[in-house]
Amino acid sequence: MKLHFRPESCSFSFLSGITDDFSIFASHSLCACSTVSAPRLSPLLLLLHTPPPPLPHATSADPSRGLVSWVSLSRKMELSESVQRGLQSLADPSSFDQSGFQVLTGVSFRSLLSSHGDPGVLDQPELKQIDQILLKQCHTAAITFILEAVRHNADKSTISSCLEELTFSAERVEIFYSAYEKHKKELERLLASIGRRRPHVNDVSWRLQYHMKNSQVDKVNEPFYLISLNTENEGSSEDINFTCTMEQLQVEEIILFTVCLPASNLLFRC
Amino acid sequence: MLLVLSEDHKEHLAFLPKVDAAVVREFGRIALEFLRRGSSPKIYEGAARKLCVPVDMVQHGVEGLMFLMTESSKHMISEMDFLDSVLALGFGDELNQILLQLYLQHHSQIRSILSQLPSNLPAYHNLEWRLDVQLASRSVCQQVIPMLTMRLSRVLQTDPSTLLHLISTLEAALSAIKTSHSRRVLRNIK
Numbered sequence: 001m002k003l004h005f006r007p008e009s010c011s012f013s014f015l016s017g018i019t020d021d022f023s024i025f026a027s028h029s030l031c032a033c034s035t036v037s038a039p040r041l042s043p044l045l046l047l048l049h050t051p052p053p054p055l056p057h058a059t060s061a062d063p064s065r066g067l068v069s070w071v072s073l074s075r076k077m078e079l080s081e082s083v084q085r086g087l088q089s090l091a092d093p094s095s096f097d098q099s100g101f102q103v104l105t106g107v108s109f110r111s112l113l114s115s116h117g118d119p120g121v122l123d124q125p126e127l128k129q130i131d132q133i134l135l136k137q138c139h140t141a142a143i144t145f146i147l148e149a150v151r152h153n154a155d156k157s158t159i160s161s162c163l164e165e166l167t168f169s170a171e172r173v174e175i176f177y178s179a180y181e182k183h184k185k186e187l188e189r190l191l192a193s194i195g196r197r198r199p200h201v202n203d204v205s206w207r208l209q210y211h212m213k214n215s216q217v218d219k220v221n222e223p224f225y226l227i228s229l230n231t232e233n234e235g236s237s238e239d240i241n242f243t244c245t246m247e248q249l250q251v252e253e254i255i256l257f258t259v260c261l262p263a264s265n266l267l268f269r270c
Numbered sequence: 271m272l273l274v275l276s277e278d279h280k281e282h283l284a285f286l287p288k289v290d291a292a293v294v295r296e297f298g299r300i301a302l303e304f305l306r307r308g309s310s311p312k313i314y315e316g317a318a319r320k321l322c323v324p325v326d327m328v329q330h331g332v333e334g335l336m337f338l339m340t341e342s343s344k345h346m347i348s349e350m351d352f353l354d355s356v357l358a359l360g361f362g363d364e365l366n367q368i369l370l371q372l373y374l375q376h377h378s379q380i381r382s383i384l385s386q387l388p389s390n391l392p393a394y395h396n397l398e399w400r401l402d403v404q405l406a407s408r409s410v411c412q413q414v415i416p417m418l419t420m421r422l423s424r425v426l427q428t429d430p431s432t433l434l435h436l437i438s439t440l441e442a443a444l445s446a447i448k449t450s451h452s453r454r455v456l457r458n459i460k
Contacts, residue, residue: 150410151409151410151411152411152412153410153411153412188410191409191410192407192409192410192413192415194407194408194409195407195408195409197427198419198425198426198427199424199425199426199427200426200427200428200429200432201420201426201427201428201432201436202428202432203432203435203439204435204436204439204440205439206439206440206442206443208443208446208447208452210455210456210459212459214389216344216384216385216387217344217381217384217385218344218345218346219345219346219460220385221456221459221460223447223452223456225443226391227394227440227443229422229426231426240422240423240424240426241391241392242391242392242393242394242422242423243389243391243392243393243394244393244394246444246447248394249440249443249444250444252394252397252440253437253440253441253444255397255399256397256399256433256436256437256440257437261430261433261434261437265430
């Protein structure tokens with residue numbers, strides 16, 4: 001049984017070329033903006049903010065060892081200087097009082113989960129006293145940190161130690177972590193939905209017909225099936241139709257049942 | 271079932287009694303070859319030159335023979351019906367027997383050629399499959415997502431739970447043909 005990797009899951013060298021351009025673009029837009037509205041950076045753009053881990057040596061005699069070392073390299077969360085600075089400001093009680101901190105935490109999670117960008121997301125009364133540029137920097141830092149944590153499936157100890165290093169008080173860590181726990185599953189789903197996919201088969205419908213004759217041949221007298229696979233690809237659905245005889249359907253079913261199902265059961269147990 | 275031959279068709283086939291039995295057998299062989307692989311004008315010209323007749327006549331004769339064979343095979347007419355249909359052409363016994371032999375030897379082959387003529391619906395050929403497990407992606411570092419990739423007409427993907435559903439639905443489809451209603455239809459429509 002071969003394990004295959006799809007390009008976006010392992011070709012970091014290709015994507016990192018684009019990363020530099022995007023991160024420059026993103027930081028420009030953050031600093032130049034002086035209005036109240038916060039730019040809603042898509043999760044993808046924020047991911048490109050963080051530098052990808054270096055690739056392990058390509059020529060490894062044992063490919064599975066290469067895989068393990070690649071996975072373990074990417075376990076460590078890496079935060080850029082600007083994100084660390086933004087979080088430190090967020091932790092500072094002189095910049096953000098308790099209510100301001102709570103509101104900004106809530107707003108950060110909400111802005112990731114809402115499907116439309118809301119230019120007025122930072123228009124909260126508790127945040128009016130705070131310098132607007134600092135507010136945006138802290139907001140961006142917070143959502144970058146949230147995405148990195150979800151991406152690495154960070155547990156409580158990782159998040160706590162990370163935030164404590166950035167001078168978060170125990171109380172603020174607790175507030176942040178409880179919001180993280182509450183929204184983690186939904187964020188995981190959001191991140192997992194990023195990426196290219198082949199059309200996905202959702203359903204099958206069938207029709208049994210009796211072929212009597214056609215324009216070329218008389219007295220055919222054979223039953224046949226018309227199978228319709230309902231597939232979906234990025235929101236648009238499509239039906240794939242084809243005909244097959246009873247024998248062909250039996251073969252297809254045997255292949256699916258006896259070969260694929262035990263293989264996928266085996267994987268579930270791993 | 272008797273074949274009803276049009277006047278044009280009878281006129282085209284009227285060329286056949288004018289040539290030897292060997293030539294008729296050769297025309298029969300050419301007609302079958304053309305049914306398998308498509309016609310070739312050079313053959314008509316060669317034959318017309320040898321027989322000192324116009325190319326048209328040879329072409330019509332061979333095409334008439336092809337049409338006689340395809341129509342007979344299409345309707346799967348019996349030996350008796352074939353002979354009775356051909357009687358209308360007014361040929362001699364020997365020629366009728368040659369035509370009958372041609373039909374009996376090749377009708378199943380002709381039928382399978384006819385059934386391969388393109389139909390409107392895409393048909394199943396084979397299923398290629400592959401089981402993948404996605405372990406990570408750029409946006410999520412730890413995943414275990416098994417997925418089945420299949421190629422029918424296009425490359426498609428599905429997950430194990432949908433696969434189970436597909437299998438149970440297809441099993442229901444297969445059992446539909448074994449119901450008493452289906453058996454009755456299959457038995458009675460012949």
